[in-house]
Amino acid sequence: MLTRRNLLIAGSSMLLLPLPALASQDLAMKSLYDDADLSQQAKAFNGTEVSLKGFMAPPLKPNAKFFVLGTEPMMICPFCDSAAQWPQNIVLVYTRDPIHMLNYDQGIVVTGKLDIGVKTDQDTGFVSKVRLIDSEYHGRPTVSIGF
Secondary structure (H helix, E strand, C coil), X not given: CCCHHHHHHHHHHHCCCCCCCCCCEECCHHHHEECCEECHHHHHHCCCEEXXXXXXXXXXXXXXXXXXXXXXXXXXXXXXXXXXHCCCCEEEEEECCCCCCCXXXXXXXXXXXXXXXXXXXXXXXXXXXEEEEEEEEEECCCCCCCC
């Protein structure tokens, strides 16, 4: 029988359960920019956990804890020397652990905290406009045609 007392006990016991972690927001790379400027959506998600899909550019050194994520497979790393030349289809990704190189044509999903604005990395001197901080990544299924 549902009584007010039973309802209060059930409701208060739910307060003791751990809250689920907030899920990351899926964000499309193309939604990060409006023309040459950062989009309102990118500004709204700044500082929050997001997931982006793309391709890992070849890392510049072994055991690096960063890589570039692009919308298309890249055979070379696309770092630029100024923010004015920063392409709108890449994001700098800082990982929690040293990266394990994946095939440049294997799609991946990266989840991390979105950090926007022009910054220069103190260790490498690289300039970036958009970064994912404290990130993790994993491969995503690809579709094969033929054999």
